Amino acid sequence: MTDVKMKDSVAYAENNPEDIHNKLSSEDDNELRHPPHRHSKTRHKVSMVRAINGTSTQIYMLSAAILGILCAVLMATIIGLCVSYKGLSEKHIFLSQNSSQENSNLKQLIGNYHQLTATLMKVQTNFQEAVGVKDSMQRERDRDRLEKEHLQRQKEALVNEEVKLQSRITVLEKNCERCPVGWELLHSCYFFSPTETGRKLSWHRSREECKKSGADLAVIDSQEKQEFISRILNGKRTSRESWFTAGYWIGLRDVETEGVWKWLNGTELTEGFWMEGEPNDQISKEDCAATFRKENPLMTWNDAPCDHTLKWICERKLQP
Ligand code: MMA
Ligand code: CA
Numbered sequence: 001m002t003d004v005k006m007k008d009s010v011a012y013a014e015n016n017p018e019d020i021h022n023k024l025s026s027e028d029d030n031e032l033r034h035p036p037h038r039h040s041k042t043r044h045k046v047s048m049v050r051a052i053n054g055t056s057t058q059i060y061m062l063s064a065a066i067l068g069i070l071c072a073v074l075m076a077t078i079i080g081l082c083v084s085y086k087g088l089s090e091k092h093i094f095l096s097q098n099s100s101q102e103n104s105n106l107k108q109l110i111g112n113y114h115q116l117t118a119t120l121m122k123v124q125t126n127f128q129e130a131v132g133v134k135d136s137m138q139r140e141r142d143r144d145r146l147e148k149e150h151l152q153r154q155k156e157a158l159v160n161e162e163v164k165l166q167s168r169i170t171v172l173e174k175n176c177e178r179c180p181v182g183w184e185l186l187h188s189c190y191f192f193s194p195t196e197t198g199r200k201l202s203w204h205r206s207r208e209e210c211k212k213s214g215a216d217l218a219v220i221d222s223q224e225k226q227e228f229i230s231r232i233l234n235g236k237r238t239s240r241e242s243w244f245t246a247g248y249w250i251g252l253r254d255v256e257t258e259g260v261w262k263w264l265n266g267t268e269l270t271e272g273f274w275m276e277g278e279p280n281d282q283i284s285k286e287d288c289a290a291t292f293r294k295e296n297p298l299m300t301w302n303d304a305p306c307d308h309t310l311k312w313i314c315e316r317k318l319q320p
Contacts, residue, residue: 178318180213186228190218191314192248195236199311203288206249206312207264215316217251219263220291223298226273229313230297238293244302247290249312254279254303255287272301279303 179189191213193199193206201209207217220226239246251264258281261269275294279286281303288306291313304310 179316183316184228184232185318186225188318189215189316190229190232191215191316192232192236193311193313195239195311200245200309201249201312202309203249203253203306206310207251209312210314213314213316215314216264217249218313218315219251219265220273221263221267221269221271223271223273226300227297229291230294230300233291233293233300234297236293243292243294244304245310247292247302247304247310249288249290249310250301251315252289252301253287253306254281255306258284258287261289273298274301275299 179185180191183189183191191210193201193209203217210216218225218229220229233248252261252269254261256262259279261272261279263269273291275292276299278301279289281287282305285305286303288308289301289303290310291300292302294300
């Protein structure tokens with residue numbers, strides 16, 4: 001190989017080591033086949049070219065290796081990403097399916113909630129109605145209880161009344177027909193001058209009337225008789241006149257000694273049933289006693305002038 005050729009080859013080798021390598025190899029082969037008579041400088045150049053050629057190969061190999069590694073890393077990364085993407089996408093599908101399921105569940109729950117709210121309102125309304133019914137029943141029960149108590153008291157009163165009437169029936173049966181018609185019986189027969197006629201007499205005239213019937217003015221010498229007569233008087237119809245003109249003469253006077261009251265049978269008064277403040281012998285003219293309709297059955301007597309006109313009560317002893 002000439003110098004010029006060598007120079008060209010070196011210059012070319014700097015640009016294309018592979019080509020240089022091929023050329024040099026073919027030159028080497030030529031040289032081996034035709035050993036040249038070369039200058040030492042030329043040999044030095046050849047060894048340099050060979051050294052450069054070896055370094056390039058190493059760089060080339062290193063680059064290829066790095067490139068290979070990078071390709072492998074890239075592939076691994078791509079595969080990893082693919083796997084990861086697949087996983088994520090499955091997850092996404094799963095989640096979106098779940099989410100739509102949950103949405104429908106949520107809608108159902110909201111629907112249930114509204115339904116429950118409406119039911120609750122209904123239950124509340126029913127409850128309030130029930131409370132109202134309960135209250136009214138309670139009031140009704142209280143009313144019934146009061147009514148029952150009232151009826152119970154009435155019943156007790158009626159039972160008492162029945163007992164009294166029964167005993168009265170017994171007395172009446174025992175003394176049946178022992179008093180004239182229109183006379184009342186209590187150990188004796190009693191006659192009350194009739195209210196309807198309005199007929200009134202003085203004490204003396206009243207006594208005469210009683211005597212016409214074989215009786216005398218009434219002697220009220222026990223509480224039993226007093227209560228008996230008061231009960232009969234209170235059972236009579238009320239008239240519009242003043243109380244003191246609506247009295248009934250009885251057989252009691254203090255004509256002999258003022259303030260000493262004696263019954264017609266001559267016995268002195270021991271137990272009296274005077275009104276409050278009586279007897280007061282008004283203007284020293286009141287010597288005859290009469291009984292009146294009064295609320296308190298044990299305070300019904302008043303002393304009045306004997307010539308006053310009043311009604312009267314006669315008493316006739318039972319025949320033994
Ligand atoms: C008053 C009172 C009586 C009396 C009568 C007489 C209305 O009562 O003083 O004690 O007997 O009058 O009418
Ligand atoms: Ca009087």
